[in-house]
Amino acid sequence: MRSFAWAVPVAAFLSASSGITACGEEPAAAPASGAIEVGEETVLMPHGGAGGSRRGKPAVAFGRDMFLVAWQDGWHGDGGNSRIHALRVGLDGKPLDAGPVEVAPAKSGVQENPRLAFFGGVFLIVWQDMRNGRDCDVLGARVSSDGKVLDAEPIAIAAGPRTQAMPDVAADEKGFMVVWHSFPGDDFQAKVYARRVGADGVAGESGLVTVGSSPRIAWNGKEHLVVHFKAGGTGGPGVSSGMFGWERMDVSGKPMPTPRPRSSVYGDREFSVGSLPEGGGWVIVFHGAGPNYWARTSGVQQAIKIKPDGERDLPPDDGTYIPKGKAIPPNWLDTTIGKKVHSSPIGAANMPDIWPWGGSALARDGKYCVAVWQRFHLGDVTGMAMINGDIRASRVDGWKVVDGEGGVPAVSYTH
DSSP: OOOOOTTSOEEOOEESSSOOEEBTBOOOOOOSOSOOEEOOOEESSOSOSTTTTOEEEEEEEEETTEEEEEEEESOOSTTOOOEEEEEEEOTTSOBSSSSOEESSOOSSSOEEEEEEEEETTEEEEEEEEOTTSSSOEEEEEEEETTSOBOOSSOEEEEOOSSOEEEEEEEEOSSSEEEEEEEOOTTOSSOEEEEEEEOTTSOEEEEEEEEEOEEEEEEEOSSOEEEEEEEOOOOOOTBSOSOEEEEEEEOTTSOEEOOSSOOOEEEOOSOEEEEEOTTTOOEEEEEEOOOOOTTOOBOOEEEEEEEOTTSOEEOOOTTTTSSOTTOOOOTTEEEESTTSOEEOOTTSOTTEESEEEEEEEEEEEOSSSEEEEEEEEEEETTTSOEEEEEEEEEEEEETTEETTOTTOEEEEEEEO
């Protein structure tokens, strides 16, 4: 079993023949069959240096004939000095640069949660930045295809009073669209905003998208889908309290109406959204809650399909996708239902041996969306500690999980 240090970014490149690109790019078409191939892992930044072993939140985008990987390097807590670093990676999974570049040097503050996309020959990296010493702003910087940072001073995408945070970015036919959440005026409820940034680094006007937080965005060739967390809700069986919803948005940043009130799904703040090619809609991946002492939750990792009009796409109730008589929703990538269980010594009966939990990501390979997610093994004296695990991968085709429940192993690690 291959292993790596938890905080060191590792590039795990998956392919279904021709490779996977970041959602929103135009990849070469991939065949409809054939198993996912997992390449060798490459350490992009070893232990040591200013970041020590505190590296995380990696993000990647594909740009023509290379990838750019970005991550936060260093401690990001109180008194921290984490910075955004980036490194180009070739199609063979090997670094193209002698070392990473620091995207936006600063004298103080922390930089967190990088996201990036590619358009017009340049990458745009966005992140939340606290260099002002008071609150977070959303900043950005362009990186050229030869690995050079093009902006001596970061682009101020959202730098108003109070906090602007949790940005995401997608490329469309006109450039980049950035989304984030903030608290305008005296509002206590977060709102999601969007702003266009061109390949030349010029930012347009910002606009309100919806009430919500922690947005994610994907372009399907015709429209954007903005997915956001919605506080409140009582939750459902085996999932976290709270829910998320989504909005269609045109290329100008204007929210689009849907035929019916948009749907909401109970889940956690950790979700990802990817596009289907040729305007075919989107796929959202999310997980349920973590284990607790009363075994009142179920480990789940689910993918749902959103139709081009913004409605949730449901499978026919004919037993094809949902077995008759079984309460198993469609597109469960990984679930504890039917898995081996054990009893915890502290009373949590019937706990599963594995638990899908944590971050996930989506990309497309020309026909499918390919999902990757974390899955832990439970152990320790309580029977509930997430002691080790791996990263799984599966292609998603409509309501069908192509590579089977649980997917295929992409990366394994221990800690």
